Amino acid sequence: MSDPYPPRPLIELGQITKTYGSGETAFQALRGVDLRIHQGEFVAVMGPSGSGKSTLMNLLGCLDTPTTGSYRYEGIAVESLNADQRSLLRRHAFGFIFQGFNLLARTSAIENVELPLIYRGTSRSERRALAAEALASVGLPDKLRNTPAELSGGQQQRVAIARAIVTSPVTLFADEPTGNLDTRTTREIMELLTRLNEEDGITILMVTHEDDVAEYAGRSVVVKDGLIESDRFRSRHQPAAQVP
Amino acid sequence: MIWNALFIALRELRRNPVRAFLTVLGVIIGVASVITMVTLGQATTQAVKNQISSLGSNLITVRPGMGFGPRAASAGVPNFMESDVEAISSQIDGVAAIAPVSSQSLSTIYRQNARTTSVVGTTADYFEINNWTIGEGRFFSASDARSGRAVCVIGQTVVDNLLGGEPAIGKKIRIGKAPCEVIGVLQAKGQSGMGDQDDTIVVPLTTLQRRLVGKTSSRNISQITISAEEGSDSDVLIGEITSLMRHRRNLQSNEDDDFNVFDTRQIADTLSSSTQMMTTLLAAVAGVSLLVGGIGIMNIMLVSVTERTREIGVRLAIGARAREVLLQFLVEAVTLSSVGGLAGILLALLLCAGISKLIQVPFVFDPQINTVAILFSMGVGILFGFTPARRAARLDPIDALRHE
Numbered sequence: 001m002s003d004p005y006p007p008r009p010l011i012e013l014g015q016i017t018k019t020y021g022s023g024e025t026a027f028q029a030l031r032g033v034d035l036r037i038h039q040g041e042f043v044a045v046m047g048p049s050g051s052g053k054s055t056l057m058n059l060l061g062c063l064d065t066p067t068t069g070s071y072r073y074e075g076i077a078v079e080s081l082n083a084d085q086r087s088l089l090r091r092h093a094f095g096f097i098f099q100g101f102n103l104l105a106r107t108s109a110i111e112n113v114e115l116p117l118i119y120r121g122t123s124r125s126e127r128r129a130l131a132a133e134a135l136a137s138v139g140l141p142d143k144l145r146n147t148p149a150e151l152s153g154g155q156q157q158r159v160a161i162a163r164a165i166v167t168s169p170v171t172l173f174a175d176e177p178t179g180n181l182d183t184r185t186t187r188e189i190m191e192l193l194t195r196l197n198e199e200d201g202i203t204i205l206m207v208t209h210e211d212d213v214a215e216y217a218g219r220s221v222v223v224k225d226g227l228i229e230s231d232r233f234r235s236r237h238q239p240a241a242q243v244p
Numbered sequence: 245m246i247w248n249a250l251f252i253a254l255r256e257l258r259r260n261p262v263r264a265f266l267t268v269l270g271v272i273i274g275v276a277s278v279i280t281m282v283t284l285g286q287a288t289t290q291a292v293k294n295q296i297s298s299l300g301s302n303l304i305t306v307r308p309g310m311g312f313g314p315r316a317a318s319a320g321v322p323n324f325m326e327s328d329v330e331a332i333s334s335q336i337d338g339v340a341a342i343a344p345v346s347s348q349s350l351s352t353i354y355r356q357n358a359r360t361t362s363v364v365g366t367t368a369d370y371f372e373i374n375n376w377t378i379g380e381g382r383f384f385s386a387s388d389a390r391s392g393r394a395v396c397v398i399g400q401t402v403v404d405n406l407l408g409g410e411p412a413i414g415k416k417i418r419i420g421k422a423p424c425e426v427i428g429v430l431q432a433k434g435q436s437g438m439g440d441q442d443d444t445i446v447v448p449l450t451t452l453q454r455r456l457v458g459k460t461s462s463r464n465i466s467q468i469t470i471s472a473e474e475g476s477d478s479d480v481l482i483g484e485i486t487s488l489m490r491h492r493r494n495l496q497s498n499e500d501d502d503f504n505v506f507d508t509r510q511i512a513d514t515l516s517s518s519t520q521m522m523t524t525l526l527a528a529v530a531g532v533s534l535l536v537g538g539i540g541i542m543n544i545m546l547v548s549v550t551e552r553t554r555e556i557g558v559r560l561a562i563g564a565r566a567r568e569v570l571l572q573f574l575v576e577a578v579t580l581s582s583v584g585g586l587a588g589i590l591l592a593l594l595l596c597a598g599i600s601k602l603i604q605v606p607f608v609f610d611p612q613i614n615t616v617a618i619l620f621s622m623g624v625g626i627l628f629g630f631t632p633a634r635r636a637a638r639l640d641p642i643d644a645l646r647h648e
Contacts, residue, residue, distance in 0.1 A: 063561060063641045084565045091563020098645065102558045106259040116562040118248055163562070 008075070010171070010203060011037040011060065016069035017226075018055050029055040031226035032069070039170070042197040042204045044217035049209075053223040054175070057207050061094060061173040062086040074170075091119055095164030095202075099176035101156040103148040103163075109135060110144040113162045120167065134162040138192060154185035158192065165196060172196065174206040178213055190216045249571040253579050256572075267544040268584030270537025271624065275588025275617045276595060277530035282613045283596045285523025287605040289516045294606075296512040302340070303373060303508045304481060306332075306468040306489065310502060321502045324465040326449075328492055332468065336484050338476035343370035345467040346452055350420040352445065354406045361402060363419060363445045365452025371397075373471040381413045381428035384448055392450030397428040399442035419445060420456035478507045537584065538624035545577050545632035556636050557644030570637035577629020578622055585621030589614050 018030040029052045037043055047053040058064040059071065062078055065086075071078040073089070081089065090096075095116075103112045113131040122130070135144060138158040148156050157177060164172055174193065178186040194216050196202045206217060214220045215234075222230045257264045308321045329344045346365040351358060364370070368386045371378075384395050396419065403412045416423045424447060433441045447456065453464060472481050482505045489503055549556070556569060564572075593609075600607040 058642050061561070063645075084567075087560065087563050087565040089563075090561060094563075096558075096561045098558075100554075102554055102645070104259075104555055104558075107255070111255065115559070118252060119559075119563050119568065121248065 009036040010039040012072040014070040016066045019067045029226055033228055039203055040201050041219055042217045044214035044220040045207045046214055046220055047223035051223045052226040053207055056223055060205055062089055093170045095169035095172045097160050097164050097174040097177045099179040101160045103156055103159055106147055108145050108147055109159045112159055113166050116167050130166050134166040138162045153181050154188060157189055171203045176207055249575045252572050253575040256576055267541055268580050270540035271581050271584030271621050272588045274534025274537040275585045275621050276591040277533055278527055279592035279613055279617050280595045281526040281530045282523060283610055284599060287600050287608055289519045291605040292515045292519060293512050296508050302472040304470040304472055306505050308503045323463040324468055325462050329468055332485060338473045338481050339470055340473040341369040341373050341471045343367045343373050343469050344449055344465040345469055346449055346464050347466050352406055353418040357406050359406055361445050365447055365449040367449060373469050377431040379429040379431040383428055389448035392448055392454050394422055394424045394451060394455055395427045396424040397446045398426055399430045399444040400432040401440055401443040402445055403429055421458050422455040538628040541577055541580055542628035545629055549632045549636045553644050553647035556639050557641050560641035566637040570633045573633035573636045574629050578625035581621045581625030585618040
């Protein structure tokens with residue numbers, strides 16, 4: 001079987017294990033995971049609860065460190081970075097979307113979107129421009145001043161996506177992005193993510209337990225009992241673009 | 245990074261202005277009370293000093309009694325005699341003027357009005373020594389004093405309260421046992437921390453003894469007031485007067501003085517040191533309320549960190565470093581306490597302006613205590629903001645994001 005991807009993957013996990021606790025009460029959430037993800041992929045991570053998929057996502061997002069094993073991100077040995085270095089990696093390369101949106105309450109949409117830029121030290125005027133642009137690209141050009149309480153769930157998730165993409169990240173981590181949304185809004189959000197993946201080339205790693213959401217992704221990785229049970233590529237649900 | 249933290253902190257505070265206000269209320273009250281106490285205390289000290297200097301400069305007072313100030317004891321100590329006054333006048337150099345004072349509280353009657361007033365029997369020099377100026381009429385003269393005429397010079401309060409504000413000159417008022425003609429009204433000195441100086445009637449010493457009280461005693465002088473000559477050393481004068489009086493009162497070398505000799509400077513020092521002690525005490529109590537205000541900030545910041553755990557998780561996830569989260573919460577606490585400090589200063593200015601008018605002391609703005617108060621309130625912010633900020637910075641991003 002020939003490898004259709006460039007030789008060097010964006011993400012490369014080697015025999016990752018993660019153990020919580022120690023001694024009698026130790027619990028091994030991951031038991032030796034190998035995974036290679038290339039730039040531009042849209043990967044759905046699936047699995048029942050307790051399977052270790054959330055642990056895997058946290059490790060991939062550099063929010064957590066593996067107990068053993070190696071994690072190369074663009075060739076960087078992530079497992080040897082300290083907390084501050086991991087923060088800087090997240091700041092410059094990652095974007096995050098959460099199930100509960102996690103927008104700052106009583107804060108306008110544009111200020112929420114500006115947040116990652118503040119930590120990057122972007123100037124005020126540039127921050128405004130980039131945030132407005134990001135909100136426009138998720139379809140909310142007229143909601144800049146609205147606070148989360150004044151927005152619907154779908155709109156809030158769009159603001160959260162704008163916040164995640166405003167820094168032009170290489171990789172977007174989405175943790176059950178449609179878990180709190182109805183079917184119609186789910187479709188809108190998934191179409192937005194698909195567009196970001198295809199048009200802007202953003203690599204997306206998404207945790208979901210819904211098959212029809214996973215169908216938007218070009219690849220689905222199923223985790224079970226701390227191991228990868230299956231790793232399948234498939235043709236996209238829509239649009240009918242081909243996997244390269 | 246610090247500007248970023250300040251920017252984020254200000255944005256956070258703007259999100260919940262009501263809570264921010266309630267949080268800083270303790271600091272506002274604390275700072276305002278410290279500044280008000282200290283400022284008013286200093287104003288009172290200043291007022292006392294002004295009052296003392298209005299008593300007359302170079303004024304030396306001799307009084308019977310043991311000790312001076314709070315521990316003074318005068319019971320059973322003999323008064324002075326007129327011959328003591330003459331002895332000081334003739335034997336000591338550098339005395340510009342000297343006046344014996346015999347004070348009596350006597351009932352005074354004018355028509356249907358009656359009241360009790362402190363009546364001073366003295367000689368003509370008394371007015372000059374004590375810085376009195378005449379408002380209308382005249383002081384009594386040396387010959388009035390010698391002959392013991394029934395004349396008196398009265399203060400403005402007596403004019404207002406006994407004579408009902410009528411023109412006083414030539415009126416006869418009954419003082420003690422005899423009527424007296426008013427020949428002069430003293431220029432008002434005003435209310436002071438030492439009581440109403442204008443509530444006084446001054447009569448010749450002989451008049452007081454012979455006519456108004458009606459009994460004479462050789463020891464009836466309760467005070468001797470002396471004005472020192474310009475340029476003379478009051479410490480030397482006090483020393484000379486002390487040894488002369490010890491001799492005249494037959495005190496043995498192992499006995500303590502049973503009289504006091506002091507000048508206005510000593511009165512001023514004693515009174516200011518007691519008002520300053522009071523000021524310090526009140527400021528310390530007010531300082532405790534500032535500390536309580538700081539604890540209020542810590543309390544709210546701890547609640548805020550718990551309440552905003554998910555937000556902290558988001559900040560960490562999008563790339564905030566632990567020290568940036570620490571700085572954010574620290575700056576929030578310091579901003580709260582500094583804003584509270586500034587508001588407290590404004591409140592204190594209003595309070596001081598109002599109260600100083602009310603208690604009739606001069607309002608002195610002291611930049612030092614205001615600077616100290618604002619620095620102290622910032623210190624309170626750092627001190628009490630640190631624990632919550634460190635708690636926020638130590639959060640694990642995953643746990644923080646999962647927090648409900």
